[in-house]
Amino acid sequence: MLIPCSRAQAVVANPGIRLERHTPGFMVWDEHGGTFVLRVDELAATEVAAGESETGIILEIPLSLPEGLIRSLEEFAAQQQLPVAPPQGPELIEEAVLAACHLPGQNLFVFAEAPRLTVKRRGEAVELKVAGSFKARRVPCQETDLVIHLTKAAMARLVASVLSLARAGG
Numbered sequence: 001m002l003i004p005c006s007r008a009q010a011v012v013a014n015p016g017i018r019l020e021r022h023t024p025g026f027m028v029w030d031e032h033g034g035t036f037v038l039r040v041d042e043l044a045a046t047e048v049a050a051g052e053s054e055t056g057i058i059l060e061i062p063l064s065l066p067e068g069l070i071r072s073l074e075e076f077a078a079q080q081q082l083p084v085a086p087p088q089g090p091e092l093i094e095e096a097v098l099a100a101c102h103l104p105g106q107n108l109f110v111f112a113e114a115p116r117l118t119v120k121r122r123g124e125a126v127e128l129k130v131a132g133s134f135k136a137r138r139v140p141c142q143e144t145d146l147v148i149h150l151t152k153a154a155m156a157r158l159v160a161s162v163l164s165l166a167r168a169g170g
Helices: 066-079 152-167
Strands: 002-005 007-012 017-020 025-032 035-041 044-047 056-062 092-095 098-103 108-122 125-138 145-150
Touching: 002 066, 007 125, 017 098, 035 152, 056 145, 066 152, 092 152, 108 145, 108 152, 125 152, 145 152
Parallel strands: none
Antiparallel strands: 002 025, 002 056, 007 017, 007 056, 017 044, 025 035, 035 145, 056 125, 092 108, 098 108, 098 145, 108 125
16 A cells, blocks of 8 residues: 655664655555565665764655545555554554665665654654664665564554544644
8 A cells, every 4th residue: 555655764873874755755555474564665865964863764644635545544454454443642652573774775774673663643744753773784685765564463553543643634
């Protein structure tokens, strides 16, 4: 499923990389072998500015056209048989299975140990923010992308949270 994505950014102070998409696009939400995957590609890699120390991943889903977003989320939940229960509050915190970036030009795989995904409303968007202790490994990779893997239960809560925020209005 394609979800609108108005902002996609990963900043990792060590090894000093920044990945971001300079134009709005889409995030892919999918399931592979029981693991749910959020994926963003078409990212540009640059160096982190001197003195910038904040590390993490930020994705934003615009709430400007909530009807289409609501329809897509409801269809995805039905197709994947995700139980959509009302969220427990305005903010969701989940442990992700994996949060990582691939940088083929440098053969670099950057991942967060014990990644925590926080989902909340930020202005006219839903913000998905990943924090954790980021590490880098040299491995061959083919495309620059950013991925977050979730369990089925965590994905169900994510869908419910984004649905609730979309229904509340943009």
